[in-house]
Amino acid sequence: MPNAFYAQSGGVTAVINATAAGVIETARQYPDAIGTVFAGRNGVLGALEEALYDTRQLSDHEIQALRRSPGAAFGSCRYRLADGPDGERELQRLLDVFAAHDIRYVLYNGGGDSADTCLKIARLAQVRGLPLQAIHLPKTIDNDLPLTDCSPGFGSAAKYVATSVMEVGRDVDAMRRTATRVFVLEVLGRHAGWTAAAAALAASSRDDPPHLLLLPERPLCPERLIEQVHSCEQTYGFCVLVVSEGVRDLDGHLLSASQTQDAFGHPQLGGAGQQIATRIRQRLRLKTHVAVADYLMRSAAHHVSATDQAQAYAVGEAGIRAALAGASNIMISLERLSDQPYAWRTGEAPLSQIANREKRLPDHYISDDGWHITTACRRYLQPLIVGESPPPYANGLPCYVKLRLQRAPCRLAPWPPR
């Protein structure tokens, strides 16, 4: 009986474990077609190292609780398969591990980088004529994957940001007379401004916070920024800005001071919000506060979008069904059938058109002045944050599951080879 492999890659989301639950619960519905779902420890590293968790050991109750728990229950990774001969050895090792454990279905849950890994596996299996299918399950709070209407994880991050801005806007409005006049919220978003744009959902009218969005799609002119903040403060008595961590200056340089790099060689960002605040303080002499949402906004499972959680689950479910139908070299996508009432379904998109491409905010989603979103953008974003799905609580805190994970016995020599 063929088995399945599921793994989690890249930055976590508040709902990535809902996809895991969708995979495992759906696989359990086909006991005659799928033996077990092995979960990789730390993504594809788990396959390379033959560190496989046997999910048969997990109770139905644990899987149900998994659906509402943050983090990545099996561990995630930022790891891209090497290029050249090293990469070929890695790919061969993956095939060996999959073969050793009778794995036919590979479901890799991540963003653009993991789509690339998945593509390589699918192609090699195809070339060699192996009974191995690779399917990518999308996940990213950045919402920058192409060929899907949205990415699981984004809706919850968007809800978090919009709610926070709505709340903090009232705070600053109440205090502006004698205290803080300018508030800056820095949000995650490396290359695309989707999460910053979502903050605008907090505003019922143009007068409501957030007053200014600083998007990576629009290079920042410092003079224009100061003018805008000044004008806003004069008009409303305060100004709330939402700053994407990936915002760049007119020369294309990241505003963030940090120039260190992460494991993929991406610049490690942070500090754009503080930089903006410092400029405003220096030029306008206004009391300015900064919050940096950082990982809080991608792990806030206490405040997920029920729509997002349902989509994350559906993507896992659809992954198993597509695998059983013989699909490979695809990503499960989300297709929008209508805006209002919002209707969606899962679909399939060819992996070759996904890996290493980023979907940024299109021009017609950004207002002409560059500081706001358009009605079209709002229409797109609005349904993605709808619905609440709070976790159970005990003693005032969410009850999140800690899985009792058991490794499957190894059948191969250790990796890397000595």
Add this chain to the structure above:
Amino acid sequence: MPNAFYAQSGGVTAVINATAAGVIETARQYPDAIGTVFAGRNGVLGALEEALYDTRQLSDHEIQALRRSPGAAFGSCRYRLADGPDGERELQRLLDVFAAHDIRYVLYNGGGDSADTCLKIARLAQVRGLPLQAIHLPKTIDNDLPLTDCSPGFGSAAKYVATSVMEVGRDVDAMRRTATRVFVLEVLGRHAGWTAAAAALAASSRDDPPHLLLLPERPLCPERLIEQVHSCEQTYGFCVLVVSEGVRDLDGHLLSASQTQDAFGHPQLGGAGQQIATRIRQRLRLKTHVAVADYLMRSAAHHVSATDQAQAYAVGEAGIRAALAGASNIMISLERLSDQPYAWRTGEAPLSQIANREKRLPDHYISDDGWHITTACRRYLQPLIVGESPPPYANGLPCYVKLRLQRAPCRLAPWPPR
């Protein structure tokens, strides 16, 4: 018929409007004893400027919604009455405004600074034999008011911080293999470490995040910090720190870089978390991320502690009842009757012993090594975060009320006098 004056002062909390609702709803129960509750626009400034909102114009439905809405519905302020002759003129103006509007009951809702304002009003009224009673209603997320078991606003901030740390701890744990190893959450807390201490509620055992608390009560030795982070990273593979904005070095200087001052001359803090992260990166070469909760943690009405919300309401209710019973020159306090099961009631404390005093974490609440809280502290904190009281939602976002405020007509010359 005597009227009442209610106003909001200092930094807002997620539940300060619940106190407002408690005051207004309770006053409405005594139509034969209290004419109207006037709410000051921006705290005591509203009384000085005769900017009084007539809360009779607000519907019962609006007041009910107020109970669950963040910010300060009538505007808050950071304003301390002047010393010397200017202060005497201000106090006389307050008495004039109160007399002009038949105000007998003054309920001022704030922290230590507003307690001082309240004390001055109460004393002068007493000296002059005026029919004017002043009662302080406590509020501060910092939990640093003396003579009350806790302060309304703290429980919700504590719940926010503990939940966030629980969630982000799972995030970092999942990613530590190839990405972030050290995570720093900076929390509000000027002089007292209560909100940082509350983060420890996220941990079921010593092994769980948060691994290290940096409290203002314990001067920070940079070498010991680096040792601790290193040891934690070696033991658990990652390290989550919660840093109070008010943490100081061995010389007593604030770690935060910012040396600007707020309206009271208090140093305006910010940046302690980033400073800690920079030191860790430089010394240990570990990928480190920083989140700064800032105002998000004091305005998150979507995630209040139901206990805190109930206490905030009760303080408003008790304020009106104490006023009707003839009390003045007091603060409504919260008294703990038992830890488990948790039982509490409101009480009264003399204002003269409250103004300008700060209740820091006592020594027996801090572990000997200085990085953790004790069992006694946990026993104190635990009940304060219990219970959920989510707001209603529409379109994925909380429904918070915007009051339709109407000014009462002025009866005096404008302030300040020309």
